[in-house]
Amino acid sequence: MLNKLYVALIHYPILGREEQIISTAITNFDIHDISRSCRTYNIKNFYMVSNLPAQRKIVNNVVDYWREGYGSTYNPNRKDALSVFKIVEYLEDAIEDIEKIENEKPKIVFTSAKPREKAIDFSELSKVIEEEEAPILILYGTGWGMPEEIRDICDYDLEPIRGNSDFNHLSVRAAVAISLDRLIGEKVLNNKNNI
Known part of the structure; x- marks a missing residue:
């Protein structure tokens, strides 16, 4: 169900x-650019996960400026893009928030730039997204990737993005945009009509 898709960017663990x-x-780029991609593809919420209070405070200041401060009138498109953004302390907080919104636990998708056995391809996950009744949360990592403890709680493991080259070091912003386009493409639903 395209109107039950969520994204999380993990900064811890x-x-x-x-x-x-x-x-x-x-x-700062991740806040804005991933929000823009998520809003473009009608992702219901984009969660940024950070256990560091100082980092969350900086993020809240930035987001408040664009949602409620001068930035909200200076660039209304930025305000609109950030309407899907939420910052949380832990991944569990994002999962609980989705459960409150949807009244059920989301199916969780693990992503990584590293090749892994038993990963499903984009066409398989695209079909799951179209047919699955439960909400779906797609996780993206930072640093050198997400640990196995996160992979262990996931329902799906998505194949890495591959281009036509031996180089594979996309920014997470680019990876989110590319994967959302491969998974959803033109099949975007209007959340306002489907909540």
Whole structure:
């Protein structure tokens, strides 16, 4: 069901360069650009997950400026894009929020740039999205990717994005936009008519 899609960008727990669990820093571009992609594809909510209070405070200041401050009148499109944005402390908070909205737990999709066994391809997940009655939450990682503890709670494992080259180091902003287009394409529903 296209009107029950959610996205989360995980900043904790995340793998560091040496496979240790870390928290990654939030970038301003991710807030704006992923919100814009999510709003374009009618994603119901885009959750940014950070366990660091200082990071969440900075994000709230940025978002408040564009939603309620001078930025809301200076650039109404930015305000509209950020209407789908929420910042939460933990992934569990995003899952609980979706459960409150939808009255059921979401199916969760793991993504990674690393090849993995038993990952489903984009056409398979696109079909699931069209046919699944439960809400679906697609997770994207930062740093060196999400740890196995997150993969273990997921219902689906999506194949990596591959271009026609031996280089594969997309920004997470680009990965979200590309994957949403591959999964949804032109099949965008108007959430206002389908809530």
